Structures are given as structure tokens and as C-alpha cells.
Amino acid sequence: MEQSALAQFDNKLLDGLVFCRLVYDYFEQVRQSEGGVQTLRARPRPVKRLLEELLPIARYVQAHYGPGMYLSIRWLNGNQQFDAQVEATGAYVDNTGWPARSTIEVTHAVHENDHLMREKLNSEGSVFGLDGISRVIAEDGSKQVASVPVSYTNQSYIQDMQKIVLAAIQAKVGKSYPKHTALIVDCSLITLFLRDEWETLVTLIRAEIPKHEFMEIYLTAGQVGYAAFL
Numbered sequence: 001m002e003q004s005a006l007a008q009f010d011n012k013l014l015d016g017l018v019f020c021r022l023v024y025d026y027f028e029q030v031r032q033s034e035g036g037v038q039t040l041r042a043r044p045r046p047v048k049r050l051l052e053e054l055l056p057i058a059r060y061v062q063a064h065y066g067p068g069m070y071l072s073i074r075w076l077n078g079n080q081q082f083d084a085q086v087e088a089t090g091a092y093v094d095n096t097g098w099p100a101r102s103t104i105e106v107t108h109a110v111h112e113n114d115h116l117m118r119e120k121l122n123s124e125g126s127v128f129g130l131d132g133i134s135r136v137i138a139e140d141g142s143k144q145v146a147s148v149p150v151s152y153t154n155q156s157y158i159q160d161m162q163k164i165v166l167a168a169i170q171a172k173v174g175k176s177y178p179k180h181t182a183l184i185v186d187c188s189l190i191t192l193f194l195r196d197e198w199e200t201l202v203t204l205i206r207a208e209i210p211k212h213e214f215m216e217i218y219l220t221a222g223q224v225g226y227a228a229f230l
Helices: 003-008 016-032 036-042 045-064 091-096 114-124 156-172 195-208
Strands: 013-015 070-075 084-089 101-109 133-137 143-147 181-187 216-221 226-229
Touching: 003 016, 003 045, 013 016, 016 036, 016 045, 016 070, 036 045, 045 070, 045 101, 045 181, 045 216, 045 226, 101 156, 114 133, 156 181, 156 195, 195 216, 195 226
Parallel strands: 101 181, 181 216
Antiparallel strands: 013 070, 070 084, 084 101, 133 143, 216 226
């Protein structure tokens, strides 16, 4: 998609539900285009912004938007301190002390081999687990992505994911953000998580979450529809 596709969001104050509709429309435009699934995996810059900022923010909006809580979003396509500004109105805001103005920062909790997995899927259509992926030099001297089977013992994959999420949060702790900043942690799960495994993951993260000054931390795994406030 053209970089101009982001112009409909950039520095535009949009009602939260309008923002969500436009984000999902943009996603479907990419997905349904020729080679759309491969484009989503490759993540050229506009699509990277879509997947790694706009979609997580849309999920956050839907987690809050409702009677007495009406959000408007101004997403900013740049390298400022945060990714979006939020204006909130409604009875919930008037009576609970919820800030009328806040900001959103989005970060990502992904396995270090996530980009190799997506490259392998685009080139060959299948891949084994993330821990079994590596970049290798083939006999002809070309660089290729190798993938071998891996196994996990008990719930080691949950603990591995916990470490990835906590590292992503820790990387943001201590940085300078405006008052009333919400942190969205968008995670790509390293393997299939059932609902009870996701809940175990959230419990483990909460037990060791570092001290922070964020207004709130919202953990989301959009591919499978899981989410939690930490």
C-alpha cells in the first residue's frame, strides 16, 4: 500500500469507533489485495505501522469505549515520545477522575526470530517453531532461513513468553513520557496458547511486572483475540 494510505489517520482527531472502522478497512484492503497475505508478513513501512501501531490502538479503544466513556484518537506518524493522543469525554470521565487527555505508547513483545519466521512462510509456506529457526549460508553461498522442529517441556513456552513480555515492558520503563500515558504491549505468541495458558501467562507477568509510572498497561495478542490489563 502507498505511504499515503496512512494520511487518513496521521494527526487527525477521530472518534474512536470511526478510527477502528478505518483501521479495519485498511487492514482488509491490504489483505484482499494481490499478494496481500505476503505483504502483511513482509510488513513494508505503511503496513508495519498498520500492524504494529494502528491495530493495537484500535483494540485498546474497543476495550474502553462504551456508555459514559467516549474516546477520540489522534495518531501521529512520527518519532515523537508517544504514538497517539487520546481525548475522553462522558459521565465516566466526569465522575471517576479518568483523564480527559492522555497519550498512548505501543511496544511489541516478539520472539527474536519472528521476522525469520515470516520470511520463511512467505518463501516456503511452512515453518517449525520459532526456537528452531536460524539464518544459514547455503552451499551456493546464498543466505537462507533454516527451520527444524523444537519441543517444549511442561509449560516452558509460557515462561519463555513471560520473559519476552517483561523485557518489552522493562525497555519502556524509565523513559520519559507525558503524564497519563497508557502502554500497549502487542505480543506475538511463540506458539498456540489455549485460553487457560493465556491466563497463566498473564498471572506470571503480573507477579513480576516492574515498577512503572504508566497510567495502565494493556497486553494484547491480536492474532488470537486475547487481551488483559496488567
